[in-house]
Amino acid sequence: MEDLNRSSMQFFSDQQLCYADILSPLEVRARIEVSVLSFLKILNSPDPAISDIPLINRRSSNSRVSQGLLTDVSWIFLSHSYCTRSLMKANAAKAFVRVWKMMEMCFQILVQEKRVTQRELFYKLLCDSPEYFTSQLQVNRTIQDVVALLRCSRYSLGIMASSRGLVAGRLLLQEPNGEAVDCSQCGSSGYAISGDLNLLEKLTMKTDARYIIVVEKHAIFHRLVEDRVFNQIPSILITAKGYPDIATRFLLHRMSRTFPDLPIFALVDWNPAGLAILCTFKFGSIGMGLEAYRYACNVRWLGVRGDDLQLIPEQSLVPLKPRDLQVAKSLMSSEILQENYREELELMVQSGQRAEIEALYYHGYDYLGKYIATKIVQANYI
Template identity: 80%
Template sequence: MFSLLFIEKEPNQEVVDCSACGSSGYPISGDLNLLEKLVMKSDARYIIVVEKHAIFHRLVEDRIFNQIPCILITAKGYPDIGTRLLLHRMSREFPELPILGLVDWNPAGLAILCTFKFGSIAMGLEAYRYACNVKWLGLRKDDIEELVPEESLIPLKPRDHQIAKSLTSSEILPDKYKEEVASMIRSGLRAEIEALYFHGYEFLIKYIAKKIVLANYI
Protein backbone atom coordinates (compact mmCIF):
# COMPACT_ATOMS: atom_id res chain seq x y z
CA MET A 1 0.00 0.00 0.00
CA PHE A 2 1.29 3.48 -0.84
CA SER A 3 -0.53 6.70 -0.28
CA LEU A 4 -1.35 9.98 1.34
CA LEU A 5 -2.14 7.91 4.40
CA PHE A 6 -0.93 7.96 7.97
CA ILE A 7 -1.27 4.83 10.09
CA GLU A 8 -0.96 4.07 13.77
CA LYS A 9 -0.94 0.37 14.61
CA GLU A 10 -2.70 1.29 17.84
CA PRO A 11 -3.75 4.61 19.39
CA ASN A 12 -0.86 6.74 20.68
CA GLN A 13 1.79 4.63 18.96
CA GLU A 14 4.29 5.74 16.31
CA VAL A 15 2.65 7.12 13.18
CA VAL A 16 3.70 5.64 9.82
CA ASP A 17 3.65 7.91 6.76
CA CYS A 18 2.87 5.49 3.94
CA SER A 19 4.18 7.89 1.30
CA ALA A 20 7.65 7.52 2.83
CA CYS A 21 7.71 3.72 2.75
CA GLY A 22 9.63 3.35 -0.51
CA SER A 23 8.44 1.88 -3.79
CA SER A 24 7.19 -1.32 -2.16
CA GLY A 25 4.82 0.64 0.02
CA TYR A 26 3.48 -0.26 3.44
CA PRO A 27 3.04 -4.05 3.76
CA ILE A 28 -0.48 -5.25 4.51
CA SER A 29 -0.48 -7.55 7.50
CA GLY A 30 -2.23 -10.90 7.46
CA ASP A 31 -3.17 -10.33 11.10
CA LEU A 32 -6.85 -9.39 10.89
CA ASN A 33 -6.96 -8.27 14.51
CA LEU A 34 -4.12 -5.84 13.84
CA LEU A 35 -5.87 -4.50 10.73
CA GLU A 36 -9.02 -3.89 12.75
CA LYS A 37 -7.07 -1.81 15.26
CA LEU A 38 -5.27 0.43 12.77
CA VAL A 39 -5.86 4.14 13.24
CA MET A 40 -5.90 5.79 9.82
CA LYS A 41 -5.84 9.42 8.72
CA SER A 42 -5.65 10.70 5.15
CA ASP A 43 -6.08 13.79 3.01
CA ALA A 44 -6.51 11.70 -0.15
CA ARG A 45 -9.51 12.17 -2.43
CA TYR A 46 -9.53 8.73 -4.05
CA ILE A 47 -8.66 5.13 -3.29
CA ILE A 48 -7.25 3.26 -6.29
CA VAL A 49 -7.14 -0.54 -6.21
CA VAL A 50 -4.56 -1.93 -8.62
CA GLU A 51 -4.65 -5.55 -9.76
CA LYS A 52 -0.94 -6.04 -10.41
CA HIS A 53 2.10 -5.31 -8.31
CA ALA A 54 4.14 -4.28 -11.36
CA ILE A 55 1.61 -1.54 -12.17
CA PHE A 56 1.45 -0.53 -8.51
CA HIS A 57 5.24 -0.25 -8.45
CA ARG A 58 5.26 1.83 -11.63
CA LEU A 59 2.68 4.26 -10.26
CA VAL A 60 4.61 4.63 -7.02
CA GLU A 61 7.87 5.21 -8.88
CA ASP A 62 6.11 7.92 -10.90
CA ARG A 63 4.78 9.48 -7.67
CA ILE A 64 1.15 9.28 -8.71
CA PHE A 65 0.00 10.82 -5.43
CA ASN A 66 1.77 14.08 -6.37
CA GLN A 67 -0.66 14.41 -9.28
CA ILE A 68 -3.69 12.52 -8.00
CA PRO A 69 -4.32 12.70 -4.23
CA CYS A 70 -4.93 9.01 -3.68
CA ILE A 71 -4.42 5.94 -1.58
CA LEU A 72 -2.94 3.21 -3.76
CA ILE A 73 -3.50 -0.41 -2.77
CA THR A 74 -2.83 -3.80 -4.36
CA ALA A 75 -3.31 -7.43 -3.43
CA LYS A 76 -0.75 -8.44 -6.09
CA GLY A 77 -3.37 -10.44 -7.96
CA TYR A 78 -6.34 -12.24 -6.46
CA PRO A 79 -7.28 -10.39 -3.25
CA ASP A 80 -6.40 -12.02 0.05
CA ILE A 81 -8.59 -11.53 3.09
CA GLY A 82 -6.18 -9.04 4.69
CA THR A 83 -6.25 -6.68 1.71
CA ARG A 84 -10.02 -6.96 1.47
CA LEU A 85 -10.44 -6.22 5.17
CA LEU A 86 -8.14 -3.20 4.97
CA LEU A 87 -9.99 -1.80 1.96
CA HIS A 88 -13.29 -2.39 3.72
CA ARG A 89 -11.98 -0.54 6.77
CA MET A 90 -10.91 2.36 4.56
CA SER A 91 -14.37 2.49 3.02
CA ARG A 92 -15.81 2.88 6.51
CA GLU A 93 -13.13 5.28 7.70
CA PHE A 94 -13.26 7.46 4.57
CA PRO A 95 -16.80 6.98 3.19
CA GLU A 96 -16.52 10.07 1.00
CA LEU A 97 -13.62 8.66 -1.05
CA PRO A 98 -14.50 6.89 -4.32
CA ILE A 99 -12.85 3.47 -4.61
CA LEU A 100 -11.67 2.86 -8.17
CA GLY A 101 -10.39 -0.41 -9.63
CA LEU A 102 -7.65 -0.68 -12.27
CA VAL A 103 -7.47 -4.19 -13.73
CA ASP A 104 -6.58 -5.97 -16.96
CA TRP A 105 -9.32 -6.21 -19.58
CA ASN A 106 -9.94 -9.91 -19.24
CA PRO A 107 -12.32 -12.12 -17.24
CA ALA A 108 -9.74 -12.70 -14.50
CA GLY A 109 -9.24 -8.96 -14.00
CA LEU A 110 -12.97 -8.42 -13.68
CA ALA A 111 -13.23 -11.37 -11.29
CA ILE A 112 -10.63 -9.73 -9.07
CA LEU A 113 -12.53 -6.44 -9.09
CA CYS A 114 -15.77 -8.27 -8.31
CA THR A 115 -14.18 -10.02 -5.33
CA PHE A 116 -13.45 -6.61 -3.82
CA LYS A 117 -16.89 -5.34 -4.81
CA PHE A 118 -19.14 -8.28 -3.92
CA GLY A 119 -17.02 -10.62 -1.82
CA SER A 120 -15.69 -14.13 -2.29
CA ILE A 121 -18.08 -16.95 -3.11
CA ALA A 122 -15.63 -19.34 -1.43
CA MET A 123 -16.36 -17.68 1.92
CA GLY A 124 -20.00 -18.77 1.89
CA LEU A 125 -22.04 -16.78 4.39
CA GLU A 126 -19.05 -14.51 4.97
CA ALA A 127 -18.90 -13.58 1.28
CA TYR A 128 -20.20 -10.01 1.65
CA ARG A 129 -18.52 -9.22 4.94
CA TYR A 130 -15.68 -7.19 3.43
CA ALA A 131 -17.42 -6.05 0.25
CA CYS A 132 -16.79 -2.45 -0.89
CA ASN A 133 -18.40 -0.23 -3.50
CA VAL A 134 -15.51 -0.44 -5.97
CA LYS A 135 -16.06 1.26 -9.32
CA TRP A 136 -14.46 -0.09 -12.49
CA LEU A 137 -12.06 2.57 -13.75
CA GLY A 138 -10.39 0.46 -16.42
CA LEU A 139 -9.36 -1.18 -18.57
CA ARG A 140 -12.68 -1.30 -20.38
CA LYS A 141 -13.95 -1.82 -23.92
CA ASP A 142 -13.74 1.85 -24.90
CA ASP A 143 -10.10 1.94 -23.77
CA ILE A 144 -9.32 -1.10 -25.89
CA GLU A 145 -10.87 0.47 -28.98
CA GLU A 146 -9.30 3.90 -28.51
CA LEU A 147 -5.96 3.36 -26.78
CA VAL A 148 -4.66 -0.19 -27.17
CA PRO A 149 -2.82 -1.09 -30.39
CA GLU A 150 -3.97 -4.26 -32.12
CA GLU A 151 -0.59 -5.93 -31.66
CA SER A 152 -0.99 -5.67 -27.88
CA LEU A 153 -4.18 -7.72 -27.82
CA ILE A 154 -3.82 -11.32 -26.62
CA PRO A 155 -6.08 -14.30 -27.45
CA LEU A 156 -8.30 -15.51 -24.63
CA LYS A 157 -7.29 -18.79 -23.00
CA PRO A 158 -9.67 -21.62 -22.06
CA ARG A 159 -9.42 -20.48 -18.44
CA ASP A 160 -10.64 -17.03 -19.51
CA HIS A 161 -13.76 -18.59 -21.02
CA GLN A 162 -14.42 -20.54 -17.83
CA ILE A 163 -14.18 -17.40 -15.70
CA ALA A 164 -16.33 -15.47 -18.18
CA LYS A 165 -19.05 -18.12 -17.99
CA SER A 166 -19.02 -17.94 -14.20
CA LEU A 167 -19.22 -14.13 -14.26
CA THR A 168 -22.08 -13.90 -16.73
CA SER A 169 -24.11 -16.50 -14.84
CA SER A 170 -23.95 -14.40 -11.69
CA GLU A 171 -27.19 -12.64 -10.78
CA ILE A 172 -25.35 -9.84 -8.99
CA LEU A 173 -23.08 -8.85 -11.88
CA PRO A 174 -24.25 -5.46 -13.27
CA ASP A 175 -25.43 -5.40 -16.88
CA LYS A 176 -22.62 -3.03 -17.89
CA TYR A 177 -20.10 -5.53 -16.56
CA LYS A 178 -21.79 -8.36 -18.44
CA GLU A 179 -21.59 -6.28 -21.62
CA GLU A 180 -17.84 -5.95 -21.12
CA VAL A 181 -17.47 -9.71 -20.69
CA ALA A 182 -19.58 -10.29 -23.80
CA SER A 183 -17.23 -8.00 -25.74
CA MET A 184 -14.24 -10.01 -24.56
CA ILE A 185 -15.88 -13.25 -25.69
CA ARG A 186 -16.99 -11.84 -29.06
CA SER A 187 -13.52 -10.53 -29.83
CA GLY A 188 -11.74 -13.55 -28.38
CA LEU A 189 -9.15 -11.12 -27.06
CA ARG A 190 -7.86 -9.62 -23.84
CA ALA A 191 -5.52 -6.76 -22.96
CA GLU A 192 -3.20 -5.98 -20.09
CA ILE A 193 -2.80 -2.59 -18.45
CA GLU A 194 0.79 -2.52 -19.70
CA ALA A 195 -0.58 -2.11 -23.24
CA LEU A 196 -1.05 1.57 -22.40
CA TYR A 197 2.74 1.95 -22.31
CA PHE A 198 2.49 2.09 -26.10
CA HIS A 199 1.81 5.79 -25.51
CA GLY A 200 4.81 6.16 -23.18
CA TYR A 201 5.39 5.18 -19.57
CA GLU A 202 4.10 8.52 -18.34
CA PHE A 203 0.74 7.95 -20.06
CA LEU A 204 -0.68 5.67 -17.38
CA ILE A 205 -1.11 8.44 -14.81
CA LYS A 206 -2.58 10.74 -17.47
CA TYR A 207 -5.04 7.98 -18.36
CA ILE A 208 -6.10 7.54 -14.73
CA ALA A 209 -6.37 11.28 -14.15
CA LYS A 210 -8.56 11.83 -17.22
CA LYS A 211 -10.85 8.99 -16.22
CA ILE A 212 -11.25 10.46 -12.76
CA VAL A 213 -11.89 14.00 -13.99
CA LEU A 214 -14.58 12.74 -16.37
CA ALA A 215 -15.99 10.37 -13.72
CA ASN A 216 -15.54 7.69 -16.36
CA TYR A 217 -16.02 4.63 -14.20
CA ILE A 218 -18.86 2.17 -13.71
Protein backbone atom coordinates in the same frame (compact mmCIF):
# COMPACT_ATOMS: atom_id res chain seq x y z
CA MET B 1 -26.94 -25.28 28.87
CA GLU B 2 -29.83 -27.68 28.43
CA ASP B 3 -31.35 -25.39 25.82
CA LEU B 4 -28.08 -25.34 23.92
CA ASN B 5 -27.80 -29.11 24.08
CA ARG B 6 -31.33 -29.86 22.94
CA SER B 7 -30.32 -31.31 19.57
CA SER B 8 -27.14 -32.68 18.13
CA MET B 9 -25.31 -30.18 15.91
CA GLN B 10 -28.39 -28.01 15.61
CA PHE B 11 -27.11 -25.21 17.86
CA PHE B 12 -27.50 -21.80 16.23
CA SER B 13 -29.09 -23.36 13.11
CA ASP B 14 -32.54 -22.10 14.12
CA GLN B 15 -31.34 -18.49 14.03
CA GLN B 16 -32.11 -16.63 10.83
CA LEU B 17 -28.53 -15.36 10.64
CA CYS B 18 -26.47 -16.62 7.73
CA TYR B 19 -23.27 -14.85 8.58
CA ALA B 20 -20.24 -15.51 10.73
CA ASP B 21 -20.00 -13.65 14.03
CA ILE B 22 -16.84 -12.07 15.37
CA LEU B 23 -16.54 -13.65 18.81
CA SER B 24 -14.14 -13.60 21.72
CA PRO B 25 -11.96 -16.69 22.31
CA LEU B 26 -14.11 -17.56 25.34
CA GLU B 27 -17.31 -17.51 23.25
CA VAL B 28 -15.77 -19.64 20.49
CA ARG B 29 -14.50 -22.17 22.99
CA ALA B 30 -18.01 -22.31 24.48
CA ARG B 31 -19.51 -23.07 21.06
CA ILE B 32 -16.97 -25.83 20.48
CA GLU B 33 -17.68 -27.31 23.91
CA VAL B 34 -21.42 -27.24 23.25
CA SER B 35 -20.93 -29.11 20.00
CA VAL B 36 -18.85 -31.80 21.72
CA LEU B 37 -21.36 -32.18 24.56
CA SER B 38 -24.23 -32.42 22.09
CA PHE B 39 -22.42 -35.10 20.11
CA LEU B 40 -21.62 -37.12 23.25
CA LYS B 41 -25.21 -36.82 24.43
CA ILE B 42 -26.42 -38.45 21.22
CA LEU B 43 -23.85 -41.27 21.55
CA ASN B 44 -24.93 -41.96 25.15
CA SER B 45 -28.65 -41.91 24.46
CA PRO B 46 -30.77 -45.13 24.73
CA ASP B 47 -30.86 -45.22 20.94
CA PRO B 48 -27.39 -43.95 20.01
CA ALA B 49 -26.84 -42.66 16.52
CA ILE B 50 -24.12 -40.70 14.84
CA SER B 51 -25.69 -37.52 13.61
CA ASP B 52 -24.80 -35.78 10.39
CA ILE B 53 -23.18 -32.35 10.73
CA PRO B 54 -25.42 -29.73 9.09
CA LEU B 55 -23.47 -26.93 7.45
CA ILE B 56 -24.60 -23.88 5.54
CA ASN B 57 -24.33 -24.79 1.87
CA ARG B 58 -21.52 -22.76 0.23
CA ARG B 59 -22.38 -23.64 -3.36
CA SER B 60 -23.16 -20.87 -5.83
CA SER B 61 -26.76 -22.15 -6.06
CA ASN B 62 -27.23 -21.05 -2.43
CA SER B 63 -25.76 -17.58 -2.89
CA ARG B 64 -27.74 -14.37 -3.11
CA VAL B 65 -26.85 -10.71 -3.57
CA SER B 66 -27.96 -8.21 -0.96
CA GLN B 67 -28.42 -4.51 -1.76
CA GLY B 68 -28.30 -2.20 1.24
CA LEU B 69 -31.22 0.20 1.60
CA LEU B 70 -29.07 3.16 2.67
CA THR B 71 -25.87 2.37 0.78
CA ASP B 72 -24.59 1.55 -2.70
CA VAL B 73 -22.69 -1.47 -1.40
CA SER B 74 -23.96 -4.89 -2.46
CA TRP B 75 -22.55 -8.17 -1.21
CA ILE B 76 -22.88 -11.91 -1.56
CA PHE B 77 -24.56 -13.83 1.23
CA LEU B 78 -25.74 -17.40 1.75
CA SER B 79 -29.36 -18.32 2.38
CA HIS B 80 -30.59 -21.06 4.73
CA SER B 81 -29.83 -24.14 2.69
CA TYR B 82 -27.88 -26.95 4.35
CA CYS B 83 -25.46 -29.63 3.28
CA THR B 84 -24.09 -32.33 5.58
CA ARG B 85 -20.91 -34.10 6.56
CA SER B 86 -21.77 -37.70 7.43
CA LEU B 87 -19.75 -40.38 9.20
CA MET B 88 -22.06 -43.01 7.71
CA LYS B 89 -21.18 -42.26 4.07
CA ALA B 90 -17.84 -43.52 2.82
CA ASN B 91 -17.15 -40.47 0.65
CA ALA B 92 -17.93 -38.02 3.49
CA ALA B 93 -16.59 -39.87 6.55
CA LYS B 94 -13.12 -38.34 6.44
CA ALA B 95 -14.55 -34.85 5.93
CA PHE B 96 -16.76 -35.48 8.98
CA VAL B 97 -13.72 -36.37 11.10
CA ARG B 98 -11.73 -33.42 9.72
CA VAL B 99 -14.30 -31.01 11.14
CA TRP B 100 -13.75 -32.42 14.64
CA LYS B 101 -9.98 -32.48 14.23
CA MET B 102 -10.04 -28.83 13.11
CA MET B 103 -12.26 -27.77 16.03
CA GLU B 104 -9.88 -29.55 18.42
CA MET B 105 -6.91 -27.72 16.91
CA CYS B 106 -8.67 -24.35 17.04
CA PHE B 107 -9.64 -24.98 20.67
CA GLN B 108 -5.96 -25.57 21.52
CA ILE B 109 -4.93 -22.43 19.65
CA LEU B 110 -7.46 -20.33 21.56
CA VAL B 111 -6.46 -21.83 24.93
CA GLN B 112 -2.80 -20.99 24.17
CA GLU B 113 -3.84 -17.48 23.02
CA LYS B 114 -2.05 -17.95 19.70
CA ARG B 115 -2.72 -16.89 16.12
CA VAL B 116 -1.73 -19.18 13.24
CA THR B 117 -1.87 -18.96 9.46
CA GLN B 118 -3.63 -21.56 7.33
CA ARG B 119 -0.19 -22.75 6.16
CA GLU B 120 1.03 -23.25 9.73
CA LEU B 121 -2.19 -25.09 10.51
CA PHE B 122 -1.68 -27.39 7.52
CA TYR B 123 1.76 -28.53 8.64
CA LYS B 124 0.57 -29.06 12.21
CA LEU B 125 -2.39 -31.18 11.04
CA LEU B 126 -0.22 -32.99 8.49
CA CYS B 127 2.02 -34.15 11.35
CA ASP B 128 -0.76 -34.84 13.87
CA SER B 129 -3.37 -36.40 11.56
CA PRO B 130 -1.70 -37.41 8.28
CA GLU B 131 -4.46 -39.90 7.48
CA TYR B 132 -6.99 -37.05 7.33
CA PHE B 133 -5.05 -34.01 6.15
CA THR B 134 -2.82 -34.45 3.11
CA SER B 135 -3.22 -31.09 1.32
CA GLN B 136 -3.64 -27.40 2.00
CA LEU B 137 -6.95 -27.49 0.11
CA GLN B 138 -8.38 -29.98 2.63
CA VAL B 139 -7.37 -27.67 5.48
CA ASN B 140 -8.88 -24.60 3.79
CA ARG B 141 -12.18 -26.38 3.08
CA THR B 142 -12.38 -27.75 6.61
CA ILE B 143 -11.83 -24.28 8.06
CA GLN B 144 -14.83 -23.13 6.03
CA ASP B 145 -16.80 -26.12 7.31
CA VAL B 146 -16.06 -25.10 10.91
CA VAL B 147 -16.99 -21.49 10.12
CA ALA B 148 -20.26 -22.74 8.60
CA LEU B 149 -20.96 -24.92 11.64
CA LEU B 150 -20.02 -22.58 14.48
CA ARG B 151 -21.11 -19.39 12.67
CA CYS B 152 -17.98 -17.52 13.72
CA SER B 153 -15.30 -15.90 11.60
CA ARG B 154 -12.05 -17.71 10.87
CA TYR B 155 -10.22 -14.97 12.75
CA SER B 156 -12.35 -15.77 15.82
CA LEU B 157 -11.05 -19.33 15.52
CA GLY B 158 -7.48 -18.07 15.91
CA ILE B 159 -6.67 -18.35 12.21
CA MET B 160 -4.76 -15.41 10.80
CA ALA B 161 -5.00 -14.30 7.18
CA SER B 162 -1.91 -14.56 5.00
CA SER B 163 -1.33 -11.28 3.22
CA ARG B 164 0.32 -10.34 -0.05
CA GLY B 165 -1.11 -6.84 -0.01
CA LEU B 166 0.61 -3.46 -0.13
CA VAL B 167 -0.62 0.07 0.39
CA ALA B 168 1.01 3.38 -0.55
CA GLY B 169 0.17 7.03 -0.98
CA ARG B 170 -1.55 9.65 1.13
CA LEU B 171 -2.32 7.52 4.16
CA LEU B 172 -1.05 7.80 7.71
CA LEU B 173 -1.31 4.58 9.74
CA GLN B 174 -0.77 4.19 13.45
CA GLU B 175 -0.88 0.96 15.41
CA PRO B 176 -2.00 1.05 19.05
CA ASN B 177 1.00 2.26 21.10
CA GLY B 178 3.06 2.33 17.90
CA GLU B 179 4.71 4.93 15.72
CA ALA B 180 2.79 6.46 12.84
CA VAL B 181 3.70 5.24 9.34
CA ASP B 182 3.49 7.64 6.39
CA CYS B 183 2.64 5.41 3.43
CA SER B 184 3.85 8.05 1.00
CA GLN B 185 7.38 7.59 2.39
CA CYS B 186 7.62 3.78 2.21
CA GLY B 187 9.45 3.69 -1.11
CA SER B 188 8.25 2.00 -4.29
CA SER B 189 7.55 -1.25 -2.39
CA GLY B 190 4.80 0.37 -0.31
CA TYR B 191 3.69 -0.64 3.19
CA ALA B 192 3.10 -4.39 3.72
CA ILE B 193 -0.43 -5.12 4.95
CA SER B 194 -0.48 -7.27 8.09
CA GLY B 195 -2.38 -10.55 8.13
CA ASP B 196 -3.50 -9.79 11.69
CA LEU B 197 -7.10 -8.64 11.20
CA ASN B 198 -7.35 -7.56 14.82
CA LEU B 199 -4.42 -5.20 14.25
CA LEU B 200 -5.96 -3.90 11.02
CA GLU B 201 -9.21 -3.21 12.86
CA LYS B 202 -7.39 -1.18 15.51
CA LEU B 203 -5.31 0.94 13.12
CA THR B 204 -5.82 4.68 13.34
CA MET B 205 -5.97 6.06 9.81
CA LYS B 206 -5.72 9.62 8.50
CA THR B 207 -5.67 10.88 4.93
CA ASP B 208 -6.01 13.95 2.77
CA ALA B 209 -6.57 11.81 -0.33
CA ARG B 210 -9.58 12.25 -2.59
CA TYR B 211 -9.58 8.75 -4.07
CA ILE B 212 -8.65 5.15 -3.29
CA ILE B 213 -7.28 3.22 -6.27
CA VAL B 214 -7.18 -0.59 -6.24
CA VAL B 215 -4.46 -1.88 -8.57
CA GLU B 216 -4.65 -5.47 -9.82
CA LYS B 217 -0.95 -6.01 -10.53
CA HIS B 218 2.11 -5.59 -8.35
CA ALA B 219 4.22 -4.32 -11.27
CA ILE B 220 1.67 -1.62 -12.11
CA PHE B 221 1.40 -0.67 -8.42
CA HIS B 222 5.20 -0.40 -8.28
CA ARG B 223 5.24 1.86 -11.36
CA LEU B 224 2.53 4.16 -9.97
CA VAL B 225 4.24 4.44 -6.59
CA GLU B 226 7.64 5.02 -8.17
CA ASP B 227 6.11 7.82 -10.26
CA ARG B 228 4.41 9.13 -7.09
CA VAL B 229 1.10 9.28 -8.89
CA PHE B 230 -0.57 9.84 -5.52
CA ASN B 231 0.88 13.36 -5.52
CA GLN B 232 -0.51 14.15 -8.99
CA ILE B 233 -3.83 12.51 -8.12
CA PRO B 234 -4.34 12.79 -4.33
CA SER B 235 -4.96 9.12 -3.66
CA ILE B 236 -4.27 5.95 -1.70
CA LEU B 237 -2.99 3.02 -3.77
CA ILE B 238 -3.60 -0.57 -2.68
CA THR B 239 -2.83 -3.92 -4.33
CA ALA B 240 -3.25 -7.60 -3.49
CA LYS B 241 -0.85 -8.61 -6.29
CA GLY B 242 -3.60 -10.41 -8.20
CA TYR B 243 -6.57 -12.24 -6.73
CA PRO B 244 -7.36 -10.45 -3.45
CA ASP B 245 -6.43 -12.03 -0.13
CA ILE B 246 -8.60 -11.56 2.95
CA ALA B 247 -6.30 -9.11 4.72
CA THR B 248 -6.13 -6.73 1.75
CA ARG B 249 -9.90 -6.88 1.31
CA PHE B 250 -10.37 -6.30 5.02
CA LEU B 251 -8.13 -3.20 5.02
CA LEU B 252 -9.91 -1.81 1.94
CA HIS B 253 -13.25 -2.37 3.66
CA ARG B 254 -11.94 -0.60 6.76
CA MET B 255 -10.79 2.36 4.67
CA SER B 256 -14.22 2.51 3.04
CA ARG B 257 -15.80 2.73 6.50
CA THR B 258 -13.27 5.21 7.85
CA PHE B 259 -13.34 7.44 4.75
CA PRO B 260 -16.90 6.95 3.42
CA ASP B 261 -16.68 9.96 1.10
CA LEU B 262 -13.68 8.65 -0.85
CA PRO B 263 -14.66 6.90 -4.10
CA ILE B 264 -12.84 3.60 -4.71
CA PHE B 265 -11.67 2.85 -8.25
CA ALA B 266 -10.18 -0.37 -9.63
CA LEU B 267 -7.48 -0.57 -12.31
CA VAL B 268 -7.57 -4.10 -13.74
CA ASP B 269 -6.79 -5.90 -16.99
CA TRP B 270 -9.54 -6.01 -19.61
CA ASN B 271 -10.07 -9.74 -19.36
CA PRO B 272 -12.36 -12.11 -17.43
CA ALA B 273 -9.82 -12.55 -14.62
CA GLY B 274 -9.53 -8.79 -14.14
CA LEU B 275 -13.30 -8.51 -13.91
CA ALA B 276 -13.41 -11.44 -11.44
CA ILE B 277 -10.87 -9.66 -9.23
CA LEU B 278 -12.95 -6.47 -9.36
CA CYS B 279 -16.13 -8.40 -8.45
CA THR B 280 -14.37 -10.05 -5.49
CA PHE B 281 -13.43 -6.65 -4.07
CA LYS B 282 -16.91 -5.29 -4.84
CA PHE B 283 -19.19 -8.15 -3.75
CA GLY B 284 -17.07 -10.63 -1.79
CA SER B 285 -16.70 -14.28 -2.80
CA ILE B 286 -19.02 -17.27 -2.58
CA GLY B 287 -16.34 -19.30 -0.78
CA MET B 288 -16.38 -16.65 1.97
CA GLY B 289 -20.17 -16.47 1.91
CA LEU B 290 -20.66 -16.31 5.68
CA GLU B 291 -18.05 -13.55 5.97
CA ALA B 292 -18.33 -11.89 2.55
CA TYR B 293 -20.16 -8.81 3.78
CA ARG B 294 -17.19 -7.93 6.01
CA TYR B 295 -15.01 -7.39 2.94
CA ALA B 296 -17.37 -5.85 0.35
CA CYS B 297 -16.80 -2.28 -0.87
CA ASN B 298 -18.42 -0.08 -3.47
CA VAL B 299 -15.55 -0.40 -5.98
CA ARG B 300 -16.01 1.25 -9.37
CA TRP B 301 -14.40 -0.05 -12.55
CA LEU B 302 -11.97 2.64 -13.68
CA GLY B 303 -10.25 0.67 -16.43
CA VAL B 304 -9.07 -0.92 -18.59
CA ARG B 305 -12.46 -1.00 -20.34
CA GLY B 306 -13.77 -1.72 -23.81
CA ASP B 307 -13.83 1.92 -24.86
CA ASP B 308 -10.10 2.12 -24.07
CA LEU B 309 -9.18 -0.34 -26.83
CA GLN B 310 -8.76 2.62 -29.19
CA LEU B 311 -5.77 3.61 -27.06
CA ILE B 312 -4.10 0.23 -27.51
CA PRO B 313 -2.32 -0.99 -30.68
CA GLU B 314 -3.96 -4.08 -32.14
CA GLN B 315 -0.71 -6.04 -31.91
CA SER B 316 -0.78 -5.57 -28.13
CA LEU B 317 -4.08 -7.44 -27.78
CA VAL B 318 -3.70 -11.03 -26.61
CA PRO B 319 -6.02 -13.95 -27.58
CA LEU B 320 -8.25 -15.26 -24.79
CA LYS B 321 -7.08 -18.54 -23.30
CA PRO B 322 -9.33 -21.51 -22.37
CA ARG B 323 -8.98 -20.47 -18.72
CA ASP B 324 -10.29 -16.99 -19.63
CA LEU B 325 -13.36 -18.53 -21.22
CA GLN B 326 -13.99 -20.68 -18.12
CA VAL B 327 -13.86 -17.60 -15.90
CA ALA B 328 -16.14 -15.72 -18.31
CA LYS B 329 -18.68 -18.55 -18.25
CA SER B 330 -18.66 -18.60 -14.45
CA LEU B 331 -19.18 -14.83 -14.26
CA MET B 332 -21.98 -14.94 -16.84
CA SER B 333 -23.86 -17.49 -14.75
CA SER B 334 -23.63 -15.33 -11.63
CA GLU B 335 -26.43 -13.01 -10.62
CA ILE B 336 -23.96 -10.57 -9.08
CA LEU B 337 -22.86 -9.31 -12.50
CA GLN B 338 -24.47 -5.96 -13.24
CA GLU B 339 -25.59 -5.21 -16.78
CA ASN B 340 -22.76 -2.90 -17.90
CA TYR B 341 -20.19 -5.43 -16.62
CA ARG B 342 -22.01 -8.20 -18.47
CA GLU B 343 -21.83 -6.16 -21.68
CA GLU B 344 -18.07 -5.70 -21.23
CA LEU B 345 -17.65 -9.43 -20.65
CA GLU B 346 -19.68 -10.26 -23.76
CA LEU B 347 -17.46 -7.92 -25.77
CA MET B 348 -14.35 -9.70 -24.50
CA VAL B 349 -15.73 -13.10 -25.48
CA GLN B 350 -16.99 -11.92 -28.88
CA SER B 351 -13.66 -10.29 -29.73
CA GLY B 352 -11.71 -13.28 -28.44
CA GLN B 353 -9.09 -10.88 -27.12
CA ARG B 354 -7.83 -9.41 -23.90
CA ALA B 355 -5.97 -6.19 -23.14
CA GLU B 356 -3.52 -5.84 -20.28
CA ILE B 357 -2.78 -2.61 -18.43
CA GLU B 358 0.83 -2.69 -19.66
CA ALA B 359 -0.39 -2.18 -23.24
CA LEU B 360 -0.97 1.48 -22.29
CA TYR B 361 2.81 1.90 -22.07
CA TYR B 362 2.62 2.34 -25.85
CA HIS B 363 2.06 6.01 -24.99
CA GLY B 364 5.08 6.15 -22.66
CA TYR B 365 5.95 4.86 -19.22
CA ASP B 366 4.55 7.97 -17.57
CA TYR B 367 1.18 7.67 -19.31
CA LEU B 368 -0.64 5.70 -16.60
CA GLY B 369 -1.01 8.71 -14.32
CA LYS B 370 -2.56 10.75 -17.14
CA TYR B 371 -4.83 7.83 -18.05
CA ILE B 372 -6.08 7.45 -14.46
CA ALA B 373 -6.70 11.18 -14.12
CA THR B 374 -8.71 11.24 -17.36
CA LYS B 375 -10.76 8.19 -16.35
CA ILE B 376 -11.57 9.65 -12.95
CA VAL B 377 -12.94 12.78 -14.62
CA GLN B 378 -15.16 10.52 -16.75
CA ALA B 379 -16.11 8.33 -13.77
CA ASN B 380 -19.69 9.53 -13.60
CA TYR B 381 -20.59 6.90 -16.21
CA ILE B 382 -19.27 3.98 -14.15
